[in-house]
Amino acid sequence: MTQTDIIDLPLRGISCGGCAARATRALAALPGVIEPNVNPMTRHAQLRLDGATLAQVQDALTRAGYPAELTTTRIKIEGMTCGACAARIQRALQSRPDIAEAQVNLATRAATISHAPSVGAEDLADMITRLGYPARPAGTDAAKAPVHDTEARTLRADALRAGLLTLPVFVLEMGGHAVPAFHHWLHGLVGHQKLWLVQMALTAAVLAGPGRRFFTTGIPALLRGAPEMNSLVALGAGTAFLFSSVVTLAPGLVPEASRHVWFEAAAVIATLILTGRYLEARARGKAGEAIRRLIALAPDQARLIRDGKSVLVPTASLRPGDLVLLQPGERVALDGTVTEGQGHIDESMLTGEPLPVLKSPGDKVTGGTLNGGSALTYRVEATGADTVLSRIVAMVESAQATRLPVQALVDRVTRIFVPVIIALSALTLALWLAFGPGLAEAVTAAVAVLIIACPCAMGLAVPVSVMVGSGRGAELGVLFRRGDALQKLASARVIGFDKTGTLTLGRPSVSGIWTRGLTEDHALALMAAAEAQSEHPLARAILHEAEARALSLPRATSVRAEAGRGLTAEVDGLSLLIGNETALTEAGIAAAPALMDQAEAVARAGATPVHLAINGRHVASLALSDRLRPDAKTTVAALRAMGLRVVMLSGDVPATAQAVGAELGLDEVKAGLSPQQKLQEIRAMGAGTVFVGDGINDAPALAAAETGLAIGSGTDIAIEAADAVLISGESAGVVRALRLSRAVMRNIRQNLFWAFAYNTALIPVAMGVLVPFGGPALSPMLGAGAMALSSVSVIGNALRLRRAG
Template identity: 65%
Template structure:
């Protein structure tokens, strides 16, 4: 079965939720497009293609709908092309790449120009040509892609120009209302007709210059019977301008008392909406900073050891196996394995935890993390898209592009919103005209309705909150692999935990040491560690690690013999050492010490494994081995209870061991001794709002069975397919943090939706003039434009508050 290919396109012209719906329908109608999703906040369309050949028709279709795709252009130098058949092969190889829409090879210049969707790197395209038999490279004197101009900067320039042209119009028309002597002076110096002509010229410059975008996008959409937000602005400002032009140059056409000009309304409408677009673009730029900060973590160059000497090379040239020298304070270029040196690495970008992690030879290091004060050498293990940083960026982008179930309601409303607004504007115009209010009043009422309606706020309400929330989550080590997990996690009612590796450290440790009177603890530990140094048993590693933690050097042992299921015996510095269970003591004929046996029973009840130690035939100590709880496990469970969430422990350990851990942590319910099939049944029994937290290695079926699966992974263990949420820090405290973040995002979305809908429901009737018969105000088009511009800015600014979540 062939899997759909995913392609992303950057679309121009998207300005409201109705645009999103039309773009999606245009894309989905193309044969070969399995699914299409458009995100207003990122201005991106994500396509799933059953047929790679469907990309070009999809781009044409969305362009015809009024939202052309912004494609990148890459120029490659190609060696080995000698004839037209060579150029044909190069072109065909490139056209077979998903996302490439055109390829033109030039035999004379030995180059090929590729038009493609954003996100395809020049290096990847060069690799395709090279594999086709023609060595390709990116010219150093030419950029690989043509990056789009910053939207906020473009909108800022348009707003400034529009404001400069509008200000004289506004002052000459409205200044007289604020200060009547100014009006009289102006009429005596300039006169009415010349003043109106001046306003006409300045307003025409506004509409034909910075305001042209509303007409070039809105009018074609209107002619296609698919009006959107730009259509409303174009119709409102255009109607005010045309009416004023008639009043200026052909006043006799208008009825008596209807000769008024509204040039200032047309100009101010465009200026205020451009101001809103600029502020919105700035805010959306800040909303996407999390992704940019992640991408910028990777350095541009690295010091590779070649022929014994460090050489500075581009990170793109690194390959697995290269040895990279890392200077103190340097940033790790790509994923690798430490081979020389020991030092602390700041992994906060990966885990959200501020404390550095000590790394030794053999430990994994992650691209984007920061070295401490030591000089290190690491071997490259992954590059490009295979690195942990690249996977994190992909996860965040995937989550940001997702549509939440709540978006379905918004899509249904916005599909009919603009046509309904136009109908209401026409109705308002007709009613006031029929009531005898006059053509000018009726026109102002209809224009106000079109201008005040704001589908932009509706379209941005959900995706911009997702963008900011998932970006903030990535900074905290909380990676939402799917955006809809945000909505489900917010409704969590019960959280089930795996024990080993999730609530515990996942490896045994010495948690208690009880010695007989007169026996020094450190001396006993030194001898025991010496005996265990030659054992491969996991409990042996715990004894050795405990000795090292105390600064004890294990003694030298000889004659080590192990007995499966019992323990081991050795001679350590001339003393007979026996380490094992109670059965090992009995079989060796050693009399157990009652106090130590009683202590061993107590430790067993606390879910620890007792290990007895005998010296020279005497029972002198009992050591307790256990998988220690993570420091933050108890606090995480308490915080979940504070959020009103039940907690369950679901473990394969025996019931007694699971009960002991559950009691320590204060879990609401404990299920122990379950096989993998039983774990699935226990998760299904949790019911609606179920969340399961596992270590992401052996818990994949359980993670998939829960409504929301949360994988606790540490270091580079972040690409866990079965879970919707990945906690890269490995810290259970991130579980309640993730739930609080999801609730904050959903609360933010509800606030945005309430504002977007309530704004339109409340102000559209006011713009129609329903309050006028009761002595209320009639909303002017200028105030409507200001309100509409601010509504989108409000929604985006409200979403930006999520950046402060902690």
Template identity: 50%
Template sequence: MSKIELSIEGLSCAGCVRRAEEAIAGVEGASEVSVNLATRRASLDLGDAGLEDVTQALTKAGYPARVESAVFVVEGMSCASCVGRVEAAVRGLEGVTEANVSFAAGELRVTYLERVVSEADIIAAVKSAGYAAVQKGTGPSAAERRAEEVHGLKRSFLIALALALPVFLLEMGGHIYPPFHHWVAGTFGQVNSWIFQFVLTSAVLIWPGRKFYTVGLPLLMKGAPDMNSLVAVGTLAAYSYSVVATFAPGLLPSGARAVYFEAAAVIVTLILLGRYLEARAKGRAGEAIAKLVELAPTRVEIKRGDAFEEADASDVRAGDVLRLRPGVRVPVDGAVTRGESHVDESMLTGEPMAVRKSEGDALIAGTVNGAGALEMMAEKVGADTVLAGIVRTVEEAQVAKLPIQALVDRVTMWFVPVVMGFAVLTLLAWLAFGAGIANALVAAVSVLIIACPCAMGLATPMSIMVGTGRGAELGVFFRKGDALQRLSDVRTVAFDKTGTLTEGKPKLTDFEALGGFEKAEALRFVAAAEQGSEHPVARAIVAAHEGAMPAAESFEAIAGQGVAAQVEGREVLIGTVRLMREQGVALDGRASALEAAGKSVSYAAIDGQIAALFAVSDALKPDAVATVKALHEMGLKTVMITGDSAAAARFIADEAGIDEVIAEVMPEGKLDAIRKLQEQGPVAFVGDGINDAPALSAADVGIAVGTGTDVAIESAEVVLMTGAPDKALVAVRLARKVMRNIRQNLFWAFAYNAALIPVAAGLLYPLTGWLLSPMLAAGAMALSSVFVVSNALRLKRA
């Protein structure tokens, strides 16, 4: 790569072009730099410069290179070492910034520089590593792919079973029932029996078992063996030895003339069985996503003129009016324009109670209309709906790499080559001790077959897939899979107050006119000024005023402190004690008693003179106390961070059972509070995802409380689809269960290999005379993967 083009963001004028060119030219080795404002592209000769240096220089200058993301379905991966090879091949492409493979989902997610790398380059890189890839969405759906894979493996297993069973009975039947051996020898003859086994075993290897050889052997030749290579080498060793014993017995010592056709045939059969069971279980792991995708209906009733016509859901556009009959699913996001009903939102929020909907209320795609008829206006359609966003979010979380996965990736990349080396050493050791070539072969083949990186590779992604899917069913969405690990490690859970622990619907409880103003006059000015604010306190004041009010001639929100407005030519200032003091407004001390009762107190000044003191009260959410208590029982510290006064905050905190209160802080002060708490350990912050953005970003895990239509899905790592604080408890519990499940899987996957590879090599033979059969090794290997997948599936009941 020498001559390249980059798409650049942020170019708006000739000055931007000059600064971008200077940034690139400043990178040593880059030459022939040209930036085009019309196409927003930069062309250059890289020379000796590194592409990463160029992109960093552009980012620093404020004109980052544009990146794209794509998802590919990867075929042919059979174990964890395949994951490492695919990732390494794609990351090796100049211009790829990130590449992550989910073995459980069979998907590759790539982020790359636009115009530097193409989808075709990525597919070619995957192919060079020995696998096939297609861009997601261009072929069959995930459900169709899974069904096809399961059906294919089932068919292969049944064919292999039908062919391998006679081989197994002919060779092993005499061990189970000795007279059977004499009957076979007397009826068919031993040589004819071996030839028959050769025919059937050859059919097993060539037909249902061919993938082990067509995939495994080429990768072995490339020096990048995978699980297929282990199976191919092990079964071919047993098969080849048996062919020599059958057709050229003179090449072997007289005491070593035995066949292992049954081992080769049964190994292939058992591994196919294991992969079939694994694929079936993996399909169940993705059920949560499949259910979400299926929530949106395919047919709708759209208003055309004065009548409603049935049409495809894909034909709906923003602004269309739709009719919802009783019992149908809502097809898109929008609002009720006519009618009244109850809507079941449990599939998205996890809440069992249906929600009453009437004119003006929001509707979410995928929810179910109850007994009433509704008309709605479509506002967000297709990929813009909350449901589509949730599906994308969960899919992205499921391919995330947890920090704990780094060790597994390092081990599995070298696992297969090390096992093959250990198998060779086993063979040589047995021959060196004069135990005979037959025993040496059995031990070496057993080592190859029993070693299973599949279980190690599935341990983490399967648990993530099932855990994030279960979270989606409960109304808890993990935007990033690694948030699971960080959330499981938190020591402190910090809450915002208004709208998180409290209902967020404060009511005006006290209003006292001061400074010679009449109460009605002061309330009229305050309500008029607050009309432009969306703050819950502002809505409470406006709701308390009766009658007409003038319009504010100007309005300014003062972050975290209050508002300033001009009403009927007079300057109105509303806000906290701090704001009043900063503006030089004289106050009295009447607020203390109200704050001690848990009320939030604010002041109003008109033309710089104190005009009113008022208080609002906001009730705790019903499950707030139980949530805090449960968090304490889990050993977690709870903190409330709020801009409210210390006395009012302490009252609410005591009512909820919160350990610590940090009050009277500005939005940026919340960030400082989070950083101070982090000195004691990892912190999760629960807030509304908009006003609390600094704290959400500073926390180890940001948990956004939403209502399902909130854009909070884009502002935190974990999103709760309802405002109930107990969903934060669900998120922490689920994260802990997922991490415990991952550790269980990793322990058994590593312990399995650590314990059984030496046994397969013959460690127990000097003590017991017992040597592990390759067939038992194949069965144990298959069961290890099935165990890991089955253990992960337990999370579906979490």
């Protein structure tokens, strides 16, 4: 991009000329931004960049309060074989001024790019393709076509062809070394010159056919000054082949003592690396099985009820409002609400909980879940990307594409690794020529260094563990909305819980009413009328009690809620205040002693008191009881056994919260907190803090915690603010999430250790440092085998995470 190219960005929050002027000033103050102009009518910013980046522009606009609406595109990439490939593509993408952020993932073979809306997906794919890595927008993939399977089939065919061509070369050369009689018979029958010519022809077929990819990708990358793994293989195998060809065709150019051929080394290197890549691709396919299993849960057809009869139609043709018949044993096609019938549905794919859930008219059903033995009819409410299953798949894919902070170290190493290896190979050649027995041994050692030092294992160490771990989380009912939550959660030291709906079931009921100067039914009807517009669990409990008593509710007006306190409203000309004791105190209302005595008694027993004041007079108190989740006590015990400090941060009255805390065995209870105070408490806890909540008032704390875990049965706002979602709604999901995150990080550390240790140990051996002490040199063939196995072992180790949790 040149300075004359204009970047056009839609902005959020622009509502007037003043907003536009502030946004323009924010852009103008950023060095490297030329001619910024924000139009308040179109709500777009236009600017030129000369030194600044789009990421800096977005940061400036966000600080000003008008963030740009950037587009996120996912690109599938072929031909990446190591961390150096991924790092090179990422650097090229991030060098474009109209790209704010790019993450290239070696394990998923994909790039996630945040960019200006004017940039097309095809443009991005073309740019990557021009770098030497064929790319296409992810949206062009078939919905259920596993890319790794196609790649594995291609590599399998190439490895088999290479193996068939390499076998005669290997037998002709190595068979003679293993069986001297065979060697003498063969050379007496044919002669070594003709044998070398046969080996040269077969090896050329291997390198020009199945092994061609190493040269078509590796040599151009080397010439561009950006060598990668294919460059190492091309240099190693190519050098061995060329040296052997010179010995075969023009032996006079090589000293007699060095006239050895290494055709079998070149052919075996290509064959082993192709075999390793095939095994790696197959293993990566297993790493992505979790998403494919999720996608496969959605049936392709459903029974649409049309004119009173069921008609089998494609699921993609269904629309919201359609009625669908669900036969026994069938999977639910799309999200909806049961309209007829009653039966159990297995939701284990969604929640990780094994027990089927009873569904009746009015209950929600989720696409992909499995019906039991009863026929049900449901009305479709969500299709396409709006379904729960689609959102889960999108979350998992997003988490898998995320680069963990630990990846930064790997990127720095792989960026310089290949050039360093080429330099070490050249140094090895020079040292062996100076101090070794001959040219052949020098070439062998240099080739061994090139082949042994593949950075594939290092590049795969982190992303493949994240990929498998995120998929396993989805199977366990733990959705990591951001992949870096896996790393942060593993270092947790304090876990803060909300109470209502998190440690308790969130379904409180009225267990007592006390009044002064009016009947219980009258007080309840007034409170229910005001609470009818609230989504709070306590409000629902009051409404349910009013419905159970068949009370007629008057109309409420001027309803205003204050989070963590209560609400005010006008009902039948009366001014109502409903809330906790703090709300009464702040309103200057004197608490009735008799009612407060009752409230304190129920609070000590673990219930929540709610007070009613009419026209500034305290006239009634209710007791709302909410049972603990069945697994809450075992969850707290398990977390403490894992070495974590467990705290409850509640907006409930202190006596109630303390009673619950004592029953659960919590380390600390902080109660009577407003959402702002919860936020302050979270910030005061410092690093390693996790917060678990479910309500709208928990959203600030979830966002402020180092890791926020939202109960999946909670509100959308809480879920959006969290780093991970516990779909089942069970508090035991917190333990599963922590165990999984620790397992993933332990797995990553193992992968990185072995990847780095492998190269640290074997590169010096390949260079020949052990030879002066009587130790062995490393054959290029053994180096190729070890290199191929290193990547497969890293993936194999990561696949163990499929049993984690």
